Amino acid sequence: MNKFQQQSKLRPNAKNFIVFAAVVFIVLSASGLLNQLKANPLIFSYAPPITLPKFEQGMIGKQVTFFQEQDVKLSLEEAKERFQGQQIRTSSSDSVSLGIGVRPAWLKFSLVNNDLNGLSYRLAIETPWLDHIDSYLVHNGRLVRHVVGGDALPFEQRPMPYRFYAFEHEYPVGITDVYIRVESVGPMAIPIRFSTSEQAIASDLAAGYQYGVLYGIMLALALYNLVLFVFIRQKEYGLYALYLIGFVLNSLSYTGQIHAVFTPHYGPYFQDWVDIFLMITYSVAGLHFARLLLNTKSYAPRLDKLIIRVTQIIPAGMIVGFIFDKLVFSMLLAFVLNCGFVTLFIAMGIYAHKAGKAFAITFLISSVTAAVCITVSTLAVAGLLIPYNDYTFKAIEVGMALEAILLAVILAQQFRMAKLDKLLAESYARCDTLTRLNNRFGFNAVVNPIWQNIVREKRDAAVMIFDIDDFKSINDTYGHSAGDKALMQVAHCIESTKRSGDVSARWGGEEFIIFLPETSSEQAVAQAERLRKSLMNMVIDVGDGITFRLSASFGIAGSHEAQFEGSLLTKTDIEHMINQADKALYQAKNSGKNQVQLSGVLAQV
Incomplete structure (x- = not known):
């Protein structure tokens, strides 16, 4: 067993313990028990009031005092009495978050309005899943408005056709106390945003753009x-x-x-x-x-x-x-x-x-x-x-x-x-590993679409096949490594001699093929002659001062004025032209080697 396996074997117990502890922590916390283990509620009840019109918009969690009901649902008057006591809490953040599945909460904040213009303000609790929300607006000790909402209400019965609980109100000059009761099964997150109606609309537009970019x-x-x-x-x-x-x-x-x-x-x-x-x-x-x-x-x-x-x-x-x-x-x-x-x-x-x-x-x-x-x-x-x-x-x-x-x-x-x-992978599949030329598969993949285009446009094409003469004797005399070196030098000679549009390949063993687009049979013979002479002039050095030369026999098949064997190219295919070139190569071998043979005609050596 290697070190990594030993470490892996030892980890699960500690890891499982950590996971278990984390799960217990999350469950206890989310169920509200952790909140009961926190520090005792703050015993002072003061939270600064919101002064209008100085305050234009923002979250007002720090201006809110709150408490949670025990076993009995409280009326507004009972809640007001409770807020006069000392067992209430203030929030240190911009929102009030109490956990999941907790008791209903009462919240209170005060507004001091010094503005005579009567601006409209929006109060929104920006958590859409809160079930029941009741807001009570009390001015000079008198209830002036009761706003009922929450996602437990049908959409058309909510105070505003809005994704959050929200309502707008013109607050009279003086002090208005706002009491809010929230009851919900889900997470009791109560982010209260207070703003002018104009600012609320602008915030909604900004939020819409933000979500639009994100989505x-x-x-x-x-x-x-x-x-x-x-x-x-x-x-x-x-x-x-x-x-x-x-x-x-x-x-x-x-x-x-x-x-x-x-x-x-x-x-x-x-x-x-x-x-x-x-x-x-x-x-x-x-x-x-x-x-x-x-x-x-x-x-x-x-x-x-x-x-x-x-x-x-x-x-x-x-x-x-x-x-x-x-x-x-x-x-x-x-x-x-x-x-x-x-x-x-x-x-x-x-x-x-x-x-x-x-x-x-x-x-x-x-x-x-x-x-x-x-x-x-x-x-x-x-x-x-x-x-x-x-x-x-x-x-x-x-x-x-x-x-x-x-x-x-x-x-x-x-x-x-x-x-x-x-x-x-395709390159390796199409490429001969020794010479780096195309193999048969690669040759066919490249040539077939070119052939189709030539046939369609009624142009000439030719195929050249050649075979190194007496290659077996090279292997027997100088060794297979010398034979491999000869094949690589032949491939290099082909690449340096052929035109850019020609397609070359190692056809098998010591046999090579070149497809010559836009080339008549006569032009193909001339090109084969140039390559044959280049191969004859090539010197293969196998080391220790030992060198040798080689020759090759060529078979050519091609069209003349877009006709091959008296018929248009549309009447034949590339495979037939290759077969005819192969037959011409066979004739060149039988006629003394080191020569070029055009299909049906003997070329001069």
């Missing part, structure tokens, strides 16, 4: 690789396309866009389940894409099996949760898979690098980038360790876009290498 990049890459998959049938390209499309759908879902446009009337039950199943779609596709891209099975079979099991067991568990209507259970599994997704991606990159796989470093960089961004977004949404704000929420899109580009680079390089390998 445009993702879908362009996805469609390109989907086309490649359709034509070359390599699973990596199809899975990569599914990975990107899955992420785009997931992003459209958890940003509320897919439900605002396509499923506004399907209700929260449908939307919640769609959200979490789309959450794992891109993770599953991405893991299998990476497995195939890096061929993990060949050098890390245990990791490969772990990935397969994770992508089977967790979705199966979520389906069980769906059957028994356990949304929180399935949601926790989805978050576990998302966190496991980034961990497994990094693990695959590390193993690939150790195995010396091409592109492993690029893959590892892309994985770490995506891992950091996905972890930031996941923990922010779950209300753990990282504050929820615009940057942390959109980190996943930035990370995935960067990863998608880097993975596309890897696929492009892989495609290029595969193409080069194919060209190299």
Whole structure:
């Protein structure tokens, strides 16, 4: 057993412990238990008010105080009394994040309006999956407006036809207290944005352009690789396309866009389940894409099996949760898979690098980038360790876009290498390894389309075949290495003598062939004579001062005025012309060798 195998054998226990600990941490945290283990709630209740019109737009998490209900739903008056007490909390970040499956929360902030112009302001809670949201606007101790919303309401009953809970209001001069009650089964992330209506519209346009660029990049890459998959049938390209499309759908879902446009009337039950199943779609596709891209099975079979099991067991568990209507259970599994997704991606990159796989470093960089961004977004949404704000929420899109580009680079390089390998293989398949001339296969592949063009345009063509005279005696006298050297020098002589449009090949043994396009039979004879004389003048040095010369016999077959053997070239084919040249070569051999024989006519030596 080698050192690597020993290390691999020792790792699983520690690795399993770390994975187990991480899963327990995530589950406990996401279920809200970690929040109860945090420091005691702050005992001061002061949060600075928002002053209008000085404050134009932004997240107001730091201006919010909040508490969570216990076992009984509170009325507005009861909540107001509770806010007068001391067991309330303030947020240190721009958003309030409390975890998954936690108790309903009450939030409060105050507005001081010194503006007499009566500007309209928009309040938006930019988390589309919150089920029930009630906002109470209290001015001078009197309730002036109650706004009901959340994704539990049919779309047409929401305060605005918008992907988030939002409403607009003109706040009177003086102090207005805003109380908000939020109840939801999913992650209790409550990012409150307050802005003028004009600023809100501008922000919506900017967000639309940002998402348009992101989705445009993702879908362009996805469609390109989907086309490649359709034509070359390599699973990596199809899975990569599914990975990107899955992420785009997931992003459209958890940003509320897919439900605002396509499923506004399907209700929260449908939307919640769609959200979490789309959450794992891109993770599953991405893991299998990476497995195939890096061929993990060949050098890390245990990791490969772990990935397969994770992508089977967790979705199966979520389906069980769906059957028994356990949304929180399935949601926790989805978050576990998302966190496991980034961990497994990094693990695959590390193993690939150790195995010396091409592109492993690029893959590892892309994985770490995506891992950091996905972890930031996941923990922010779950209300753990990282504050929820615009940057942390959109980190996943930035990370995935960067990863998608880097993975596309890897696929492009892989495609290029595969193409080069194919060209190299074809080159070796068509090339004679000793002389570097074409072999029969290569000769036919090059000549056939040229022949078709000559026949179509009614032009001349000729074939020259020649054979080294008494080649066996060269091998017997000087050795096979000398014979090989002679063949290589003959090939060099052919290449230096023939025209650029001529096609040469080693036809077999000591026999060579040259196809002469745009050449009549008479011209072919003259060219053969030049080559024959060049071969006669060639000296082969085999070392130790030993040299020898050689000669060759030539057979020519060709057309004259676009006719061969009295018929147009359309009545014959290249194979017949080659056969006639071969017969002429046979006649030249039988007539004394070292001569050129035209099919049917003896040329002068």
